[in-house]
Amino acid sequence: MSAIFNEYCEILTEFLAQWGISLELGLLIAALILWLLLYIGRGLAFFRFLMRWYQRLIILAGLIALGFWLFYIGREHKIYLDNKAMNDYKPFEQVNVSINGGTSAELMARDRDLRKVVGPEFELKAEVLDDNGEIVSTVTKTINLGFSKDIMINLPVLVGGSGDFIVPAPR
């Protein structure tokens, strides 16, 4: 059962992806259309303000929840990538960072760069290079931002494996 559902989700994702719409968004649009249909189906109940108070309350709560959800999934975050010394970690000669598979930022020692991501979660891939330009090590990490806004990631700490690689963003 769940296998069929997963497959269906995949097909749906692929189908939506050709227009650049993510699955969540597609579901949102579907929900909206459904809501609109129901809304018309209910006739003028909403306009006449004849609904019982708890029905209104539920709708209100639903709208507020929708607001929070939109806030959560639609937020754009600035991700500062910092290749500087912190704690005992030394900056790398060069490190290439790509976020969500996008174009990679090449950071020399003591460089700082900026990338923007939309949504609460992103995948970061950091490739550390040596003097000859060979990839020494690759680290992939999924980071969840939750409701926070901008962050700075200290790459030496991240690659070094310590947990506290997230630093407050500069203002």
Place this chain on the structure above:
Amino acid sequence: MIGRFIQNAGWPRIIIALFLLGLFIAAPFVGVRVDTSLSNTLVRFGMNGVMVLAMIPMVQAGCGLNFGLPLGIIAGLLGATLSIEWNTEILAKLVELGTVYKISWLNEVFVTNWRAALGFASAIIIAVPIAAVLGWFYGKLLNRVKGDEMMIATYVGFSSVSFMCIAWLLLPYKHPTMVWGYAGRGLRTTISVEGYWLHVLSDALALDIHTENIHLYIPTGMLIFFAVMAFLVWVFMRTKTGTAMTAVGSNPDFARASGVNVDRMRTIAVVMSTILGAVGIIVYEQSFGFIQLYMGPFYMALPAVASILLGGASVNKAGILNVVVGTFLFQGILTMTPSVINSYLQTDMSEVIRLIVSNGMILYALTRKVRAGR
């Protein structure tokens, strides 16, 4: 007694008057001079008074508030610019007249001493016929759209202003102080009246006390001019035509039944309003010092409308007292709020406060229950 007074004056006026009084009292504590503020209020009262007066005939004749004031203003602007354009010619003509009729004092008095006054008078003399013609057409138009005058007046005003934008560029003005420097044609956005008739009314008989402790300036001439205009309107409203006009405004059916030509009365009222608007802007300019063309007159109707409403007029009833009280209160608020509130709060909120107060007043008047009519 007090109840009656309140009823007569109306709460909004009392509140605003108290607010204004409060501002005057608060002024010295935030470092604003009361005497200069009072002088400024009086100057602005004189500048705007005649334009507010232009509301009366139309309101009384039942044409509603004259949102089409820009039409009158345009006539005034034409008069003002033409008087400068032809300034030398006009003066030369007068000298010629003087020599022909052998009136030697004419030359001396008019051309040397009264140069500015003559320029000012010529501006008004040119503007009035233009205003009358425009007003006549405007009146004819408004007669066809009874009931919708105010909205249509607004757009007549707007479109005439934007039409004149083209005209200012194309009219064959030549005078070097008025046309654009490079091209040698087309009028400038602002034209200085310095050297022509700057402050010709304001400084006439003006009381100017400028000592260490007191800076008081009273533009007596301008105030007298306003008083004369107000008196003329007052007299006119009491003539036979004037009373007929009022009758048309308060009950058109009754007026028609008693043999008054409603449309004619309305046309006369509109012509009068337009002429007063034209004279009003010239008075305004002589004090302000600049003729503002292009989009300058665009929103000029709103302060005038707000003033008369603030003075207690309604959409279909207005008198001289409404004009005097309203203009004083409105201009007083305009002068005092920026200086006092800004000094107190250290911000520039005056513009916003003006928007809210003036439009709030108009809104209040429009939503008041009106006597059954029309």
Place this chain on the structure above:
Amino acid sequence: MIRRLFDIIANNAVPAVFIIISAFAIPLSGYSASYLIQELLTRIGRNSFLILSLLIPIMAGMGLNFGMVLGAMAGQIGLLFICDWGIVGIPGIVLACLIGTPIAIILGIFCGHVLNRAKGREMVTSYILGFFINGVYQMVVLYLMGWIIPITNPALLLSRGYGVRNAVSLLGIRGILDNLIPTVITGTQGAGQFFNAQGGNPFILLQIPLIDGSIRIPLATLIVIALFCVFIIWFRKTKLGQDMRAIGQNQAVSDSAGIPVNRTRIIAIVISTVLACYGQIIYLQNMGTLNTYNSHDQAGMFSIAALLIGGASVSRASIANVFLGVILFHLMFIVAPVAGKNLIGDAQIGEYFRVFVSYGIIAIALVLHAWKRNREREAARRSLRGNKGGE
């Protein structure tokens, strides 16, 4: 017969004049067909929602709702918040609508109450109301935001610590709805070139041999607008819609028939205000920049002008009027300045001419309508005289 002729002229004069002006102006401007069609499509997507929001108050006999700028302001406040929080994409737009809606409802109820106190003068009252609320809006945005209302993004906030900047860039939601379903029309040759310029992003491609160049179609926006048109058609048939039309015909009769006149009028204005709020959000997502203190200024003015040019009157307007109006009015906007320049050789005269026409046309349309209504009233009075007299 003569009256019928007069009616026909009064009903069609405005669109006819515009078609004639356009007929001269389009060739003079020298623009290519693909540019004109592209611009018109963009403007249909951008403006028609705003104009459609005017229809319901007209139905209820309240004239042209100049108070729609209230809704536009509500929409802008929603946009300011999502910009501050950094919400982008479709969620940003929906969230802006969600924030704007309650503000628009409150403003709409206020506007409805005010207009109920000014029956017979709705238009001029709502016009002044727009100015009044604009003052309040400026107060809120220029002084309270960042001081009492939390706004922290330095890209929005004036450096003095309170008040929002004059121009706010809406890059996060720019063209999001328009490009949701990317669609393009090209001529037979243009396709490959356009595909290259796109960098290989997927889009729906239609080929029409007549066209040179490529035309992007804001398909999703057009679908939203189409849905909204369906809504209006449906709404007319509901009980509430019927009530509104009855009130539009005659208030006294509706009142005695048991229709709550004042309440229904308020609902009409509330719907219009909320829709104007969404309309402004759609408009600004296309524009890409928000002029904090000016973007709403002309929303009402231009929407009304477009509707009137489409052949609508103060008491009667249809969906067809909206689209014809958008096309004609904006065609004028696009070609007039350049045509004026090519004709007279002075760019600014064309510009002033455009401004003059947009104000003048409202004046003419209002005059024609009032004139016609007065003639009808006069005729009615003449036929009634002897029975009751008066109105």
Place this chain on the structure above:
Amino acid sequence: MKLKLTVISLLVFALFAGAAFAEPAKFHIGIMTGTVSQSEDDLRGAELMIKMYGDSANGGMVTHITYPDNFPSEQETTISQIVGLADDPLMKVIVVNQAVPGTAEAFRRVREKRKDILLLAGEPHEDPGVITEAADIATHTDHIGRGYTIPLGAQKMGAKTFVHISFPRHMSYETLGLRRAIMEEACKDLGIKFVFETAPDPTSDVGMAGAQQYILENMPAWIEKYGKDAAFFCTNDGHTEPLLRQVAALGGFFVEADLPSPLMGYPGALGIDLSKEQGDWPAILKKVEEAVVKAGGGGRMGTWAYSWGYTTTAALAEFGKRYIDNGHDKDPKYIGSAKALKDMREAYDAFCPGAHWGASYFIEAATGVKNAKFILLRQDTYVLGGGYLGLADVEIPEKYFQIRMTPVKN
């Protein structure tokens, strides 16, 4: 029926419109400026270009259009006008001066359609980051450099005190507020006393007349207080006129106006009739100079010899023309290079025989990042009755780029 007819006729017209004119010029330059009532100088610059290179309607090179007077509310028109320029297949350069709000969006739309058009913005109203993300090059008066050069000029002229006249609204503008902060710092370094004086805002209720009156009345007191070796500077164009009149009559120095031009303040202040000069800048300057010397202000009052708006329109168009002529459009590294900066300077110099321009790239104070698409320009100050001060080539010390805007202390 009616609707159908109109739609059909519309389509017919649209097809007709396809037929464009035939042009002999190889490429076109589109120029957008304000109307005369908005900004006359900008428009006259465009007219100069039409005179030089011909109107594209008659086979020349230049297409000139204007943005609406009411540009804050009518962005839509501004945008479609600019995008309309890109409809011309020969269009290779678009110049917008001043780049009013909406220009960035218009440029983005042009970019989507045409990658080959050079987009130039003069005096952008939008933030540097916003405009340069869309435009190729934007030029702006150098509010940072002039924060140093104006006090330096005052010192060279012999001033001991520097009086900065402004009001809160202007001081809340990023550029003006920042310049004030830099001036204060520069004065400290140059050994000049810096004073801030407040005057009424002309857009407030006192109006222009009241604001000018205030300056006229207060100048004697200020001269008395700060001495005859005080230099005066005001941020508002309206204040300039009475200030100039009083400086000429009473003493003190005036380095240059906020938007310097021989036409800025001088004709009004000294009653100069320039109706015969009509756009001949050297002649205008000469006449203004004579009037200033006659009024007793020789050697104490300065200006830019050529108007900023006028030169910017012309120079940007000229830069665009050279860019295409010299084949720089083939070189992707050209924009942002030292060569481009030099070429821009030369384009400006081309319209200002005798005067020189200083040009530098904009550096964001908060991040220290150089913006290679945003060029700051300043013209050498010309002292009437004294000649050029040589400020254009002055190197601005690094520290002034780090200064942040500070609140005004009254």
